[in-house]
Amino acid sequence: DPLTLHSSAKAEGRSDLIASIKLRHCCLLRNQRCVTAYLYDRLLRIRALRWEYGSVLPANVRFHMCAEEVQWFSQYKKSLASFMRSLGGGEGLDITQDMKPPKSLYIEVRCLKDHGEFEIDDGTVILLKKNSQHFLPRWKCEQLIRQGVLEHVMS
Amino acid sequence: MDTQSYLPVQPGVGMQENFLSLDDILLSHERLPIRTECAFPRLGYLEKATDAQDIPQGTKMELPLWLSKGLYERKRRVLSVELPKVYREGWRTVFNADPNVVDLHKMGPYYYGLGSQMLHFDSPENPEIAQTLLQTFIGRFRRNMDSSQNAYNEDTSALASCQ
DSSP states (O other): OHHHHHHHHHHTTOGGGHHHHHHHHHHHHHHHHHHHHHHHHHHHHHHHHHHHHOSSOOHHHHTTSOHHHHHHHHHHHHHHHHHHHTTTTTTOOOTTSOSSOOSOSEEEEEEOSOOEEEEOTTSOEEEEOTTOEEEEEHHHHHHHHHTTSEEEOOO | OOSTTOOOOOOOSTTOOOTTOHHHHHHTTOEEEEEESSOBTTOGGGOTTOOOSSBOTTOEEEEEHHHHHHHOOTTOSSEEEOOOGGGSHHHHHHHHHOTTSSOTTTTOTTHHHHHHHHGGGOOTTHHHHHHHHHHHHHHHHHHHHHHHHSSSSSOOHHHHSOO
8 A cells, every 4th residue: 555655655755756655646646536526426317316207216317326326315205205105294205206296186188108007196096198188287297207117298 | 217216325525535436536537737746667558659668757647636636745756737728828818808708618517617627736826726716707607607507498497597
């Protein structure tokens, strides 16, 4: 390791090597900085995924994550969920919905791809088939809109 | 990602770099003209101009900012850093006369960032450099702000309002 090399260089009277040792040490620190910044930036993007895609990551995204990152994501999910549960006097509040103040409670949506059955709160089941249109509660649709399954139809 | 959920680490302010900022890492990749004030044994392969095994004292070469900062010591025992042209007196006079005429992107894309980092190298011209950086920014600020708010054929009054 460069630091013991440095002190043994001094001890043995090879102080002429110190400048070179220092230079190589700078290079090692630089590599460490680049790698750390890269990994940290990945974490910031993974964190943003929770807000973008919801709590279930699409398979093609998970494919590009290493095991530790998947684990980090699941722990972040848990922290966020317990935080949201604690809001509103213990009643809980889903802050990942309604990122912008909504203009109406129900919206008209068109289905962009087959997504199968979708249950809304009163128990009715809607079949989301490509090109079908539905009038649904906004908050139920938000995540599917972000994922590209539904499209908000504005007439 | 163009959403507001991804917040990358911002670059540092003034003379400070943020360790994890990708912008600061790119900035510190810029090369600076330096002169070695001591020899660097066995590192001759870094200096492509000669075939020597060592880098002798007094060699003029270019090193990236991160390496220059790492090696630099106050008493200049290791290396001395030359000011890039843009921060020298000639260009400073141009900037002080009219900061708006210069193509800052052509002058190396990190004019302010690199200029702030140059202050680490104890040049006697540091106060003048710092002053020019600040005055250039102030001089160009108004036009930049104006352009940014009028770039699109859209109503941007919401940006400027205080709500």
